[in-house]
Amino acid sequence: AQLFRVLDVTHEALVTDIPATKRDIYYKDVPLFGKQAVVDRLVDDLAATFELERSDLNIRATSKGLVCGAGLVMHLMEGEVVYTNDSEGALIPVGEDISRFEVDDDISWVLIVEKEAVFQTLCRLKLASHPSLPGPGIVITGKGYPDIATRQLVKTLSDNLPSHIPILALVDGDAYGLDILSVYKHGSMSLRHENEKLAASRVEWLGVWASELAELNIDRNALIPITKHDEKKAHSMLRRDASTMPLKWRKELMHMLHNRCKAEIEIISTAKVKPQARRAEVLLSRYTTNGPVQQMTRSPAYPLLDYLLNKISDFVDLYVDA
Structure with a gap:
């Protein structure tokens, strides 16, 4: 019926x-x-x-994904133009409604964020145009497992951006976070007949890695114990073919299973991130929704921001040098 x-x-x-x-x-x-x-x-x-x-x-499909960053313009079939900005998310239109994209030539990176709450925080901090980064970027969230419209946008960027621009993903350091990453990069089982048009092979895992928590001086007691569902999901993913389960992912899952703890993105807020020497003197702009309120050198006030500034910059440098 x-x-x-x-x-x-x-x-x-x-x-x-x-x-x-x-x-x-x-x-x-x-x-x-x-x-x-x-x-x-x-x-x-x-x-x-x-x-x-x-x-x-x-x-x-009903759209739910959001995109932030002034370097992207979406032209719709009906003639409407969607301009994105650096401080708030814009709803990603469904692919059938989009006639074409425009991306600024100076875009240096793309970041996919698993969680909407983290995405909104990064928008308020204007990560997309932060002066400590090598250039402006685009921040995207599918609010967990991504909808088709979000995957279509990521796929379009993956297929059309120059190869020196990294497309990165910030997800929880657990089996479900990696599964979300896999949907972006390799496609999903439920839409396997459309994976060729939706899978964005250029997506790379920026973090959070369970193996880096000690380096970030995160207290192990602050980690969340894994559940039976986490364990079952991890074992299921470890059985996947090597083509969709890179060695790095496999090692991180095994690390999680061994330590019986998982690292969610929010754990970075407790980190003592050490800014890299070559960027230590760069001023860090602190923002509210109404704009900049003060200038300051790097501080532990926004550990997640410091974490992303360091890692995005490292990836950009790596891609430029490649």
Whole structure:
């Protein structure tokens, strides 16, 4: 009954040429479907069965991803232009609505952030245009597991940006964080028939690495113990093929299992990050939502910001020298 209801709505969307979303389908018969995940799975299975993309069924995904950074402009099919800025996130339009992108020539890096709360903090701190970095960047979040629109944006950037621009990901140092990273880089099982158009192979894992916590002077007692679900997920990922489970990822998962602890992004707030000598004299701008409030040298006030300034700069240097 559930499948036939999805087929019915899909047929209606195709005949009337009025797109429907997965959310629309769910709310057409909540008692029948029970939960949104049922609709998501049925639509994806339907597309895979007919070897079609979801958009070919006139079923659109609801956007949830955000992007920050003044170096990106999105032109929509209807003529509207979406200008992004350095201090707040803009909703990423669905791919079917975008006619073209414009990216500033001076963009030096792209950062994908797993969590929206962390993304919003980085927007307020204006990471995308921070003077301590080698150049401006673009910050993206899919708010956890990314929606298709977010993956399409990352894929577009991966395919079109010059090779010296790193595309980095900041995720939790646990099995679920790595799985989210894998969705961006290698694609997902549920949309494996679309992975060629969605997987962004250039994405690299910036952090958080469980193996670097000692170097950051993070108290091991501050780490979160892994759960049975974490352990099960980690073992499942370790069984993946080497082509989608790089050695670095494998070592980090084994490190997590051995220590029985996981490192979430927020743990960096307790770190004592040591600024690199060659950037130690650079002034660190502190911001509120209303703009800069003072200038100061690096301090432990924003350990996550220091952490990212160091690591993004290192990756940019590495790519430029390559």
